[in-house]
Amino acid sequence: MSVEPTVQPTSIKKRRKTLLGFVPEESIFYNLHPATRLIIFIVSGFAPIWIDLPEINIAIIILLLVLFTVGGVDLSRLKIYLPMMVTAAIFMFGIRFLFPAYESGYIPLQVGPFTVYYQPIFWAFISYWRIFALVFASIFYFSTNRESDTLIALRAFRTPFAATYLMALSLRSAGMFMEDFSIIRQAEQARGLDTGALSLRDRIKLYTMYTVPLFSIAIMRATEVSAALFARGYTISGRPPGKKKRAVYILTLHSFKWLDWFVSIFFILLFVVIVYLQTVHGTFRIEHSPMNHFFYNLVTR
Amino acid sequence: MLAVSVKNLSWKYEHATEFALKGANLDIEEGSFVAIVGPNEAGKTTLVSAIQGLIPHSFNGVIRGYVEVFGEKVAEKSSLELAQEVGLVFSDPEAQFTAMTVQEELVFGMENIGLTVEEIDERLHWAVEMADIADLLDKSPFDISGGQKQRVNIAAILAMRPPILILDEPTSMLDPLGKDFIFDVLTTLREQVAMTLIVVEHNIEQIAPLADQIALVYDGQVVKVAEPREFFADSGFLSERHVEPPEVTALAHWLREQRYYNGPLPLKMDEALSISRDLLKREVK
Amino acid sequence: MSGEEVLIQVSKLNYVYPDGTVALRDIDMEIGTREFIAFIGQNGSGKTTLSKCLNGLFAPTSGSVIVEGLDTRSKGIIKKIVTKVGYVFQNPDHQLFNSSVWDEIAYGPRNIGVPENEVEERVREAATVAGIHEEIFQEHPFFLNKGLRQRVAIASILALRPRTIIVDEPTTGQDRKQSVEIMNFLKKLRDEEDHTIIIITHEMPIVVAYAERTVALCEGKILLDGPTREVFSQPNVLAKTFVQPRQITRLGQQLGDLDLPPDVLTVPEMCEIFGETLSR
Numbered sequence: 001m002s003v004e005p006t007v008q009p010t011s012i013k014k015r016r017k018t019l020l021g022f023v024p025e026e027s028i029f030y031n032l033h034p035a036t037r038l039i040i041f042i043v044s045g046f047a048p049i050w051i052d053l054p055e056i057n058i059a060i061i062i063l064l065l066v067l068f069t070v071g072g073v074d075l076s077r078l079k080i081y082l083p084m085m086v087t088a089a090i091f092m093f094g095i096r097f098l099f100p101a102y103e104s105g106y107i108p109l110q111v112g113p114f115t116v117y118y119q120p121i122f123w124a125f126i127s128y129w130r131i132f133a134l135v136f137a138s139i140f141y142f143s144t145n146r147e148s149d150t151l152i153a154l155r156a157f158r159t160p161f162a163a164t165y166l167m168a169l170s171l172r173s174a175g176m177f178m179e180d181f182s183i184i185r186q187a188e189q190a191r192g193l194d195t196g197a198l199s200l201r202d203r204i205k206l207y208t209m210y211t212v213p214l215f216s217i218a219i220m221r222a223t224e225v226s227a228a229l230f231a232r233g234y235t236i237s238g239r240p241p242g243k244k245k246r247a248v249y250i251l252t253l254h255s256f257k258w259l260d261w262f263v264s265i266f267f268i269l270l271f272v273v274i275v276y277l278q279t280v281h282g283t284f285r286i287e288h289s290p291m292n293h294f295f296y297n298l299v300t301r
Numbered sequence: 302m303l304a305v306s307v308k309n310l311s312w313k314y315e316h317a318t319e320f321a322l323k324g325a326n327l328d329i330e331e332g333s334f335v336a337i338v339g340p341n342e343a344g345k346t347t348l349v350s351a352i353q354g355l356i357p358h359s360f361n362g363v364i365r366g367y368v369e370v371f372g373e374k375v376a377e378k379s380s381l382e383l384a385q386e387v388g389l390v391f392s393d394p395e396a397q398f399t400a401m402t403v404q405e406e407l408v409f410g411m412e413n414i415g416l417t418v419e420e421i422d423e424r425l426h427w428a429v430e431m432a433d434i435a436d437l438l439d440k441s442p443f444d445i446s447g448g449q450k451q452r453v454n455i456a457a458i459l460a461m462r463p464p465i466l467i468l469d470e471p472t473s474m475l476d477p478l479g480k481d482f483i484f485d486v487l488t489t490l491r492e493q494v495a496m497t498l499i500v501v502e503h504n505i506e507q508i509a510p511l512a513d514q515i516a517l518v519y520d521g522q523v524v525k526v527a528e529p530r531e532f533f534a535d536s537g538f539l540s541e542r543h544v545e546p547p548e549v550t551a552l553a554h555w556l557r558e559q560r561y562y563n564g565p566l567p568l569k570m571d572e573a574l575s576i577s578r579d580l581l582k583r584e585v586k
Numbered sequence: 587m588s589g590e591e592v593l594i595q596v597s598k599l600n601y602v603y604p605d606g607t608v609a610l611r612d613i614d615m616e617i618g619t620r621e622f623i624a625f626i627g628q629n630g631s632g633k634t635t636l637s638k639c640l641n642g643l644f645a646p647t648s649g650s651v652i653v654e655g656l657d658t659r660s661k662g663i664i665k666k667i668v669t670k671v672g673y674v675f676q677n678p679d680h681q682l683f684n685s686s687v688w689d690e691i692a693y694g695p696r697n698i699g700v701p702e703n704e705v706e707e708r709v710r711e712a713a714t715v716a717g718i719h720e721e722i723f724q725e726h727p728f729f730l731n732k733g734l735r736q737r738v739a740i741a742s743i744l745a746l747r748p749r750t751i752i753v754d755e756p757t758t759g760q761d762r763k764q765s766v767e768i769m770n771f772l773k774k775l776r777d778e779e780d781h782t783i784i785i786i787t788h789e790m791p792i793v794v795a796y797a798e799r800t801v802a803l804c805e806g807k808i809l810l811d812g813p814t815r816e817v818f819s820q821p822n823v824l825a826k827t828f829v830q831p832r833q834i835t836r837l838g839q840q841l842g843d844l845d846l847p848p849d850v851l852t853v854p855e856m857c858e859i860f861g862e863t864l865s866r
Contacts, residue, residue, distance in 0.1 A: 340762070556857075570833065581860075
């Protein structure tokens with residue numbers, strides 16, 4: 001039987017669908033065990049908290065962009081994040097224009113009719129890049145990992161079955177929810193609802209109305225899902241009869257190779273080192289930033 | 302030995318006003334393929350739920366009579382025992398598929414019943430072959446069609462190797478190609494696996510050629526059980542209960558009534574073709 | 587009788603989904619008054635997409651769909667188009683938003699700004715046509731059985747008074763008796779209320795029994811468009827859509843060498859043909 005029951009999209013054949021979008025069909029990162037990829041995510045996602053230096057955070061972002069291309073992710077998909085970056089910049093810097101927050105020792109700068117102070121502005125600059133380093137680390141993880149990879153990683157870390165299963169079921173339900181949601185929206189339009197022309201109050205009312213069909217469908221589906229789980233011998237604890245541990249077949253398909261050990265240990269050590277350097281020696285503090293020195297000198301001339 | 306024995310089973314769901322089953326009786330021989338037909342709300346799903354044990358384990362209600370599976374009462378078995386002895390595939394391909402990849406879905410049931418990794422591996426490959434889903438293993442449920450999901454659901458239950466497999470309207474939510482794939486899987490199972498198959502279907506045309514027995518459920522009771530050709534012989538009885546035979550069978554029925562034809566009723570196309578050719582060639586000469 | 591006036595004009599319609607999937611290619615068609623049309627084809631062939639373009643839910647990527655003079659590409663046109671073309675979704679649960687049957691049927695007219703006294707008139711009218719009794723006007727749709735929910739969904743579209751009604755899979759999952767009921771109801775809508783009915787379906791016996799015109803789609807293109815009998819008498823072309831005509835038609839087609847016609851649509855028809863041949 002070589003015929004697919006659905007017509008494949010003619011343009012996108014090389015992607016796998018996930019809840020939030022797509023991941024590439026093939027990627028160099030798939031050579032790593034999902035647990036390793038999760039470790040990379042946790043480290044890269046948390047490390048910037050200890051790093052004030054904007055140079056390093058910007059370098060991290062550039063590195064991630066490089067890894068995106070290496071990993072086979074379509075960079076044009078990142079364009080959707082540009083508006084968010086611009087809005088965040090406007091907000092974070094704009095606040096400092098409106099509320100200069102003067103403290104003694106701050107260098108004043110005159111920008112048109114606004115008096116701003118150098119230190120708060122530079123501090124906003126640092127926070128901005130720190131936040132986006134975290135955001136890009138997340139985007140990177142979710143663009144190269146499917147939901148099941150995260151679940152496999154959690155199982156590899158011996159998370160209790162009930163917890164991972166609950167997560168899996170929630171993700172699956174969320175997916176079904178989203179599919180239903182788009183049909184419900186179309187059904188509303190077919191009844192003459194012009195969402196573009198609604199006032200804000202009406203839009204809020206609209207979202208509460210979505211709950212009616214979503215709940216009916218969810219309740220009916222819940223009975224079916226529980227019947228299906230019964231038929232598959234499911235028990236909440238996941239512990240099979242008479243045995244202490246449940247076999248986890250899916251883990252046997254991924255092996256933790258020397259590369260995984262190397263990368264994982266590297267990242268864990270890197271994280272430990274960063275935290276140590278910052279808390280004990282203050283290596284990444286703002287005083288050590290070349291950019292800071294440069295701009296400071298510029299404004300105090 | 303009887304795989305299934307339903308004895309005078311009556312069942313009323315907790316909040317219902319009427320009994321869904323009113324003294325249903327059905328005996329199913331081990332290794333046979335039984336099709337269950339009948340109008341909607343007649344009690345077909347209730348009946349198969351009672352055979353699998355969902356009723357009374359998972360639903361509250363009033364029960365009279367009993368169901369035995371391999372000589373033991375269903376009400377007295379545990380849910381895990383039942384999951385291993387009676388598999389049940391439902392009609393909605395989405396609701397049954399709870400994992401995030403095909404592979405995980407296939408092993409879920411096997412892990413639940415406590416198989417070892419080696420046993421799982423072996424049965425996985427066997428079930429994948431039976432359902433012809435080798436190229437789907439790594440895919441997420443959002444990436445495959447309804448028909449493909451349903452085949453995965455069948456494989457997932459098959460992998461638990463229950464001696465009895467029930468399918469409740471497995472094709473009703475699928476497109477024609479999806480339906481064909483499911484009937485192909487059923488044909489494979491019937492020919493290659495020694496198990497008892499019970500299929501509830503509206504699609505009489507495709508299920509009749511596969512069945513050893515057809516049971517008609519109407520108004521809460523099993524009103525007729527017979528081998529297919531005999532089942533379709535009384536067309537008046539069937540049409541009063543809104544069940545139509547396959548079209549070629551109906552044609553042959555008419556030919557019999559008009560005394561043009563005297564042989565057995567055909568259940569599928571090739572039988573009908575050879576009967577037609579015999580009849581018409583005789584005339585053309 | 588039918589098709590005196592063109593209600594919907596489709597010219598060179600192309601539709602591409604946001605993720606790049608090409609769903610429709612260069613579709614040309616006309617839909618007239620009092621027609622009963624079936625759209626058939628594999629899942630993914632474009633029949634649902636085409637229907638949603640006819641209803642204004644999707645705007646064409648290129649080409650045009652003109653509904654009773656209204657161009658579906660115009661902004662804000664949806665409120666007017668839904669009064670011309672109604673769309674009943676396959677699962678009634680996706681389109682029941684209110685807590686009473688009355689409010690549900692009234693929802694459409696209220697959305698398009700119909701004054702409340704007229705809303706009442708329309709609701710009563712739609713309920714009568716759909717066979718919904720006054721007793722259930724205050725019931726919550728969730729607690730009705732599936733057949734009634736489907737009727738409420740149809741009534742709520744009728745209340746918008748569209749001339750064309752598209753119904754997605756009216757008989758899937760229904761038994762024979764329920765299928766006949768719903769199809770006879772759609773037929774009544776055409777015969778007595780002058781609607782044009784378009785059904786999207788996989789069930790060939792239904793197509794043959796009710797649709798006078800059949801449109802078969804394959805990979806986004808219209809492969810066949812014409813009287814049902816003609817469409818089903820071309821097995822080779824139809825095979826490309828992976829849609830099979832019903833068993834009795836196939837029997838006739840495979841006995842073509844014995845001079846049986848390729849377009850036998852029903853069992854009684856076949857009986858007649860056999861009868862004629864054998865009584866000679």
